[in-house]
Amino acid sequence: MATGNEHFYAQVADEIETDQLYEDTWTKALEQNGFDENKARASYVGMRVEQLKAEVRMRAVEAEREENRKRLEKIKQVGQVVLIVLAGTALLVAFLLAVY
Numbered sequence: 373m374a375t376g377n378e379h380f381y382a383q384v385a386d387e388i389e390t391d392q393l394y395e396d397t398w399t400k401a402l403e404q405n406g407f408d409e410n411k412a413r414a415s416y417v418g419m420r421v422e423q424l425k426a427e428v429r430m431r432a433v434e435a436e437r438e439e440n441r442k443r444l445e446k447i448k449q450v451g452q453v454v455l456i457v458l459a460g461t462a463l464l465v466a467f468l469l470a471v472y
Contacts, residue, residue, distance in 0.1 A: 377421060378392070378419045378444070380420075380424045380425060381417065381421060382416050383420075383424060383426070384416070384420040384421055385417075387420065388413065388417075392414065394420065394423075396404070397416060397419050397420055397423065398416055400419065401413070401415040401416040401419055
């Protein structure tokens, strides 16, 4: 059954095959597994997959924040336009009342 995480596992497999491990994660995996490299390798896979998934979630949160920031900026701009229109309307009403 596909979990949707296959690309993460493929990336970690590539890290292992090319011996380009994340040193801090590898060291932690070794320590947690009594420095047994086979067990540490399995542990490393799980740890790295979770790290990669967390990175994707973080990028999604950052993208959502940026989108919200842009929306807020547009709301501020619309609010400024509304204030300008209201001020202009108030001036027009004052002028018309003064004239008539």
